[in-house]
Amino acid sequence: MRVSVDPDRCCSSGQCVMAVPEVFDQSEDDGVVLLIQARPPAELQSAVRTAAGICPGRAISVQE
């Protein structure tokens, strides 16, 4: 799995951080998404898919 984020689409809801804090973080300034790891291990992949599905800005892309 390869994850990418689009900071311009991010609206700082923080739901990705709540879903998978191992993969997503937020900028201290404006809460915009920061990607911690683009190739999450298998045990986190389901949570990453959930995060992508609930992201209100559709800022998270997942390539399987």
Added chain:
Amino acid sequence: MTTVEPIDAINYPAARGGCPFAPPPAYQEALEQRPVTPVSLWDGSRAWLVTRHEDVRSVMGDRRFSADARHPGFPFLSDGRRELAAQNPSFIRMDDPEHARFRRMLTGDFIIKRVEALRPEIQRIVDDFLDRMTAHHPPADLVAEFALPVPSLVICRLLGVPYQDHDYFQERSRILLHNHSTTEQVRQARDELALYVMELADRKEWEPDDRIISRLVARGDLTREQVATMSLLLLVAGHETTANMTALSTLALLRDPVQLARLREDPTLIKGAVEEMLRFLSIVQTGTVRVAVETAEIGGTTIEPGEGVVCMLSTANRDGAVFAAPDELDLGRDARRHVAFGFGVHQCLGQPLARLELQIALETLIRRLPELRLAVPVEELRFRTDTVVYGVEELPVAW
């Protein structure tokens, strides 16, 4: 091929039915029979009611639908709402990039880490109000003594607003959110609130602190009116919503002993339970409104520029295509796909704070008051049906 019977436009807002937690039956019928359906507004104008989860997300995530009420055809809930949008709109009534510029001045205050750092303070506030409520003999009105003061004090601290003024801004924010407030009432309430915050902002110029209003003033690139508009948005949204969610969630738990027992036995369910409460109760009962600025097809219906759209969050959150047995409260389900906070770039800015406040308030309430119960028959409760945010007027409880 199935044909859909032509139906007359339903009234918006529609009346609720028998179950106090369910969306109005007319909206639920629309979800089942005609998910994008014409509605008739207070002034006789028409708009489209969008009821399915997928369609609500499509509209709210699509730039062809504008949140800017200056566009012709924008659907207003009432005369008073039109008045509010006409004067100095806040960024919730703007589109990007203008919207993002203002919103991003505030998003840093609501990142998960910063909100989580408030946990001890919010726990103290929750415990304090609960101490005060239980210091006297039951019954008590849970709304006035707990559900409203907790988020009100929290947002006051974040903004740097003196909490002792809470009656002043609570009375006026009720007027702003009530469907039947007249234009004149809305204008007066809005002007008084704006003046109140502008005077506060003036004082912050000389006595700065590290709270939100003071920091907005210190930026130097916002007018006083802009500071006031942004602060008022947070002040009004910051306590009405969480207050009503707290009270209504408590009522829902008291009406469902099985789910209440489940949460008492396993307090680690609280995070998911709050998501399920947000889904099940969907208290923003008016939904969210947009106007098409380009032709777009939603759920098989073509929507033309200048046509208004009402996204009904409550029906989207009970869409059986997304949530199994959607009319059941199930604190163990994964409800995170709910749209109770909206969807798209305008999704609720304060949602991490709302979640934390609800988690702490509900967990503490049921842990500390194991005998918590309604002090009046449920039939005697008065529900807030004619306002943007649904809830109960009072919730008399004993313990």
